[in-house]
Amino acid sequence: MVLGKGTRLLAGAMFVVFMLLVGPSAPGGALFVRSLPIGAVKAVVPNRVMTWNICNPCDVSNIDRAAEIATYAPQVIGLQEACARDVERIRDYLEVFYGLDYHVQYGTVLQDWGRCGGVPWSPGGFGQAILSAAPMTDRVNVEYPDGGSEDRGYMAVTTTVGGRSVRVFNTHLAQRQQETIRAGQTRVLAAAVARHDRAIVLGDFNAVPESPELSPIWALATDTDPECRPVPTGPCEPTTDWHSKFDYVFLRGFAAREHRVRPTPYSDHHMLHTDVEPKVRR
Template sequence: MPYPDSRGLMLLIRRWRLFVALLAAAVLLGTPTAAAVEPSSPTADASAQAPSAQPNRVATLNVYNPGGRKPDAAADVLAKYRPQVVGLQEVCQTDVWKIRDKLTERTGIEYHAKFEYFNHWWHWSHAWRCGEGRLYGIALLSASPLTEFDSHTYDEGGTERRGYVSAKTLVDGVEVRVFNTHLAQAGQSSERRSQVSELVGEASRHDRAIVLGDFNAEPHYGELAGMWTGFTEADPGCGPVYSAACTVTANASPRRKKFDYVWINNAFQPGPGVTAVDTWSDHDLVFSDVNNVL
């Protein structure tokens, strides 16, 4: 093969230099340095992928059943529907922490919990339902922090001391004071009337308020008249006059009845109604998706 002339040699050198430059660029692009690559934001990635509760879903559940305590079952049903806030009644303190932890484990959502009891620790219901010396009462769980927690024991408790708890948290992205209560049992309408008076007296002081709980009374019972003065039940079929359209929620004698409530003041409007989910308990899980309008 003959040697190239000077012009051919110069052309060959240029081509060789171009080849080397392209090869070097390819190597650099294939292995970027740390300074050349901007790391992705772990905070942004986490927020984009983090699971969340239904932000405007509020629920109530009386968890106890004569068949026994079932914190795993409670966590399972709550994990399925992911309420932002839920009020629990007839619940053992130790079970509240189990439900919270299992709910967080199942959903990846950090739930917060507050518990309160009203009976003395030696009351028979504690020994029977929760074990000797363990506490039994009501609780609030929320997917947002619970602040300014408060509790109140009713003046008229009936056969058991009863009361309410309340706290500030977020519902539909706004701060609201949420109440949870369990009123006196059947046959104690005068006690329930007194309890409603105390509950409404406090709840009506707040611009945004939601009241959850087991009221042991149907909407048209006279003792609930005070609730209708400042609140609306999220079920449009329920009102101060009996209606067969009102969703029943509890296995009460001699038929199923509406005992479990999502009350909202005029800062909120309900969604299409309430959902009542059959559970292991003698009460349904009852929830509504409410919307802030204030």
């Protein structure tokens, strides 16, 4: 059952009242909801997109995840390793506590009660999710023919970034030692991306920029980090705790104005966000 906005707001308001009654509960007396840092944006940035592998299974509070997202408030966020129940809570916390209203679509590839809770006969959905401040249409969810050691896939929606309609993809490719499987996955993904003159491809590709399996994507799009190319032109900023560049915001029909990689204590992947602008068509 999908809750309506009014129902979600009521539930959120009741949770706020509960917090006020019971007070702090985290170890050391920390509050449930942490204040955003100085310099955090006050509203959704309409031309900002973000990708973040939120880490699962990890013992992390969804309120903390919501606060990390709210600090940068992108127009579109692609999440990987996402349980549907966690994403729903993150979306609610963003709205109730930080005043950020997002739509959500899911790209579930597994029904996994071990990772995502529930019970064996009603497990939680696991995979990708996209949150967008603008409505989303034409969602597709595709599982790759070969996911490798775990089912993997991509999802895509049409939404608005920087005032322009755009096809947004979100994916999570096969694990690190599975290069040949990732090569098959990028061919499937590239074929879908190629059908759109304007596209943004978010995700955890589990491969560094010079990896041969990324060639089909490089042929269509450019990463937001100007130093990260199939032949590196400079120091490519890592996006993981093990100092590798695995996370990408690939742009097709858009140009990057600036990008930031933000390490976070709440995942082994950093948050990567970029502000974009449409390319001028000649």
